Amino acid sequence: MPNMPRFIAVEGPIGVGKTTLAKRLAESLNYDTFLEAPELNPFLERFYANRRAAALPTQLFFLFDRARQIQELRQADMFQPVRVADFLIEKDRLFAELNLDRDELALYENIYNHLTIDAPRPDLVVYLQAPVNVLIERVTRRGIPSEQQMEADYLQALSDAYARFFLYYDGAPLLIVNAAEIDLVNADADYEALLKFILGISSGRHYYNPTPGII
Numbered sequence: 393m394p395n396m397p398r399f400i401a402v403e404g405p406i407g408v409g410k411t412t413l414a415k416r417l418a419e420s421l422n423y424d425t426f427l428e429a430p431e432l433n434p435f436l437e438r439f440y441a442n443r444r445a446a447a448l449p450t451q452l453f454f455l456f457d458r459a460r461q462i463q464e465l466r467q468a469d470m471f472q473p474v475r476v477a478d479f480l481i482e483k484d485r486l487f488a489e490l491n492l493d494r495d496e497l498a499l500y501e502n503i504y505n506h507l508t509i510d511a512p513r514p515d516l517v518v519y520l521q522a523p524v525n526v527l528i529e530r531v532t533r534r535g536i537p538s539e540q541q542m543e544a545d546y547l548q549a550l551s552d553a554y555a556r557f558f559l560y561y562d563g564a565p566l567l568i569v570n571a572a573e574i575d576l577v578n579a580d581a582d583y584e585a586l587l588k589f590i591l592g593i594s595s596g597r598h599y600y601n602p603t604p605g606i607i
Contacts, residue, residue: 402477409520409522
């Protein structure tokens with residue numbers, strides 16, 4: 393397909409299924425993956441146990457790690473091949489504003505502004521949405537120990553922050569997906585219908601809101 397997106401970024405709150413979708417898209421399209429590795433953050437478990445106490449080191453670790461990933465790929469000239477990512481670097485500030493106090497945020501912004509982050513522009517961003525009760529169910533189901541301490545209020549605040557971010561996002565063509573009623577892990581028909589929709593997008597803002605039992 394001549395208009396196939398060469399770089400797809402999948403985003404959304406914790407538990408919505410972005411990494412699952414990124415991996416399935418990469419497999420279907422024979423693309424490379426560019427994935428976060430939150431399990432490598434040594435502060436993350438402490439953050440979920442006490443967000444206020446561990447917010448700054450958790451945030452800075454993610455920032456430095458994302459910047460390192462992008463820099464290493466740039467140095468290796470690996471942005472020429474096609475790929476699927478499960479994050480946008482721009483969302484780092486979203487988490488910073490949500491979790492840091494005023495002084496910490498000022499420090500974060502100072503550090504961010506001194507980093508050289510030359511991230512590529514995606515050809516398509518897929519933003520997955522789902523209600524908090526669905527996110528909690530999926531987080532519980534996947535059973536990552538540190539995530540089991542996550543509070544519903546935090547997931548709600550995170551979901552609201554994502555919604556505000558993408559309300560004004562114009563950095564790339566955008567597909568907003570209601571992921572509440574689709575099962576990207578076990579239901580191949582759900583995934584194939586979404587894939588077909590994705591491959592039909594070349595520009596603009598689009599919405600995918602499947603009706604249960606029809607897709």
